[in-house]
Amino acid sequence: MTDAADLTARLIRCPSVTPEEGGALVLLGDMLAAAGFELHRVDRNGTPNLFARWGAKGARSFGFNGxxxxxxxxxxxxxxxxPFSGHVEGGLIWxxxxxxxxSGVAAFAAAAIDFVTETPPDGAxxxxxxxxxxGLGRDGTLALLDWMEAEGERxxxxxxxxxxxxxxxxxxxxIGRRGSITFRIVAKGVQGHAAYPHRAKNPLHALTRYLAALIAAPLDEGTAHFDPSGLQITSIDCGNPASNVIPERATAVVNIRFNDLHDGDSLTRDLTARAEAVSAETGVGITLTPELSGDAFLTQPGPFVDLVRDVVAAETGIVPVLSTSGGTSDARFVKNHCPVVEFGLVGHFMHQVDERVPVEQVHQLKRIYRRILERYFA
Ligand SMILES: [Zn+2]
Structure with missing residues (x-):
């Protein structure tokens, strides 16, 4: 039996602050290799990544990502x-x-090791x-998926x-995630004296008119599996210290979390068209630079989603809600490779001081992953 809680504590003792490997992948690799997994380090641009497969290449396969x-x-x-002590006390790992x-990585690694050791499946x-x-994630899961594509791994x-x-x-x-896109907005007018506004073009007036229109009406009402899309103005800046000067330039940042009615291109077209309309009315040039974090995606409910939901319900006594809430994750990359769902621990302490997890929860998550593997290959 592989102890997922002990493995969690040992992984915590690897100081792997992005992008440091910290010994974490080496520790996992050694354990997986000992259990008969074939390993490939798929490092790209200094980012460490580990691919491990038990079973034959090309066989029917179940994957975990973390x-x-x-x-x-x-x-x-x-x-x-x-923070890197992996201290265990009072039923908690700190x-x-x-x-x-x-903990999630430890749970699926331990579940996979025990599964292939005790009940070797017909598959991978x-x-x-x-x-x-x-971090930016450009050379992380994306690099693994690119490598898998090139190597014929699935x-x-x-x-x-x-x-x-x-x-x-x-x-x-x-079973999916909303998409996220950020627009950096620049309004460029003509500087002037506040007492002689006819000789200036005030970028703040144009920008606030534009932004007010963006928040005046909701983007949509939501869809079957998604909440309504949300638009937030996250910054308005101009840096003008003088009360009697109309500034030349003002900037703003808008972030949109969007559902499956939109994508990065459609939102960029829409916001650009609206900017051009305000520019035409005011004579202030409003330009946008989009930064797409990821489009929305949905794994359609079906046998795979049912399998995970049923096992979680059997193990916890709670039927999980099928959600698309929250921020982005690497599922946004995996979804281009195969059907993907996310299930893990309680996220309450994520990124907080005194991050900790109940030992029992780690064991429970391992049991869930093990049962999912057993059901998938049954
Ligand atoms: Zn995470």
Whole structure:
């Protein structure tokens, strides 16, 4: 039996703040290799990634995806136990990554090792583990998927083991995510004296008119599996110290979390057209630079989603809600490879000081992953 809680504590002791490997992937690789997994380090541009497969290449396969990197601990003095101590006390494992998500990686690695050792399946189990999810992520799971594509490696389905439950184990699994896009907006007018506005073009008036129109009406009413899209103005800046000067330039930032009625291109077209209309009315040029984090996606409910939901319900006594809420995750990349769902621990302490996880929850998550594997290959 592989002890997922002990493995969690040992992984926490690897100081793998993005993009440092910190020994985490080496530790996992050694355990997986000992259990008969074939390993490939898929490092790209200095980002460490680990691909591990038990079973034959090309066989029917079940995949897990997760990350061993963690966000920085912040002020060390604020922690009850040092963030990389992996301190275990009172039924809790303490440290950075305890919930997000060394415990999730430990749970699926332990479940996979025990499963292939005790009940070898007719198929393959694949672990695609990255050392960069918390950073830009360009050379993390994306690099693994690019490498798999080039090598002819395939997962038929995949679970991303990110924390998915808000408060209670079993209450939520994610079958998709909203998309996210940020627009950096620049309004450029003509500087002038506040007493002689006819000789100036005030970019703040044009910008606020534009922004007010953006928030005046909702983008949509939501769809079958998604909440309504949300638009937030996250910054308005002009940096003008003088009260009697109309500034030349003003900027704003808008972030949109959007459902499956939109994509990055459609939102860019819409917001650009509206900017051009305000520019035409005011003579102030309004330009947008879009930064797309990811489009919305949905894994359609079906046999795979049912299997995960049924096992979670059997193990926790709670039927999980099929959700698309929350921020982005690497599922946004995996969805281009195969059907993907996210199920993991309770995310309550993610990125917080004194991040910690109940030992029993880690064992429970391992039992869930093990049962999912058994059902999938039954
Ligand atoms: Zn995470």
């Amino acid at each position: 990350h061993t990197d963690v966000v920085p601990p912040g002020d060390l003095g604020s922690w009850t136990h040092p 440290g950075r990554g305890a919930t997000d998500m060394k 189990v694949i672990l695609a583990i990255t050392g960069d999810e918390e 997962m038929d389905v995949c679970i991303v083991g990110e924390p998915s439950n808000p408060e209670l184990m079993g209450e939520m699994m994610k």
